[in-house]
Amino acid sequence: xxxxxxxxxxxxxxxxxxxxxxxxxxxxxxxxxxxxxxxxxxxxxxxxxxxxxxxxxxxxxxxxxxxxxxxxxxxxxxxxxxxxxxxxxxxxxxxxxxxxxxxxxxxxxxxxxxxxxxxxxxxxxxxxxxxxxxxxxxxxxxxxxxxxxxxxxxxxxxxxxxxx
Numbered sequence: 001x002x003x004x005x006x007x008x009x010x011x012x013x014x015x016x017x018x019x020x021x022x023x024x025x026x027x028x029x030x031x032x033x034x035x036x037x038x039x040x041x042x043x044x045x046x047x048x049x050x051x052x053x054x055x056x057x058x059x060x061x062x063x064x065x066x067x068x069x070x071x072x073x074x075x076x077x078x079x080x081x082x083x084x085x086x087x088x089x090x091x092x093x094x095x096x097x098x099x100x101x102x103x104x105x106x107x108x109x110x111x112x113x114x115x116x117x118x119x120x121x122x123x124x125x126x127x128x129x130x131x132x133x134x135x136x137x138x139x140x141x142x143x144x145x146x147x148x149x150x151x152x153x154x155x156x157x158x159x160x161x162x163x164x
Contacts, residue, residue: 003080003085003087004085006045006083006084006085007079007080007083007085007087009035009037009041009042009045010045010048010049010079010080010082010083010085011076011079011080011129012035012037013031013035013037013042013045013046014049014054014055014074014079014126015126015129015130015133016031016034016035017031017055017065017066017067018067018071018074018126018127018129018130019130019133019134021065021066021067024062024064024066025058025062025063025064025065025066026064026065026066027063027064027065028042028043028046028064028065030064045083046065048082048083048084049079049082049083050065050068051082052078052081052082053068053069054067054068054069054074054078054079054082055067055068056068067126071125071126071127071130072125072126072127073125074125074126074127075121075122075123075124075125075126076121076122076124076125076126076129077118077121077122077124078122079126080121087114087117087118087121088114089110089113089114089117090107090110090111090114
């Protein structure tokens with residue numbers, strides 16, 4: 001299956017936007033910096049996302065982008081389709097000319113895989129990705145706090161034993 005950088009970057013940028021839009025419009029420069037995606041590339045992607053009515057642009061000071069729909073109503077498939085990203089595991093791009101002018105023997109297998117992948121991506125909402133990301137961030141914070149406590153306990157024990 002081919003999912004190019006365009007699709008990955010679009011989903012990443014939309015996730016970044018969804019996680020931060022509670023504070024008002026999100027700038028592409030901010031997304032660019034946080035996600036290491038070129039600003040000019042983001043401008044192209046967000047033009048397509050805006051035409052697909054997934055994002056709205058806010059002009060002027062304090063402007064940027066906001067989601068045009070509820071977070072739970074945007075699927076990963078919506079994002080990928082909006083940026084013209086094909087989800088296609090066939091060698092022929094669905095044209096059924098895998099072997100010159102004929103279909104290959106496994107064409108139906110790859111076509112069915114395409115349907116399954118698209119079906120899956122249609123069921124994954126931006127809301128579920130945000131929730132998953134928040135959970136990972138929370139777990140990382142908790143792990144860091146536990147590690148800090150262990151480190152301070154180890155330091156205290158080491159200091160106590162060296163004092164003896």
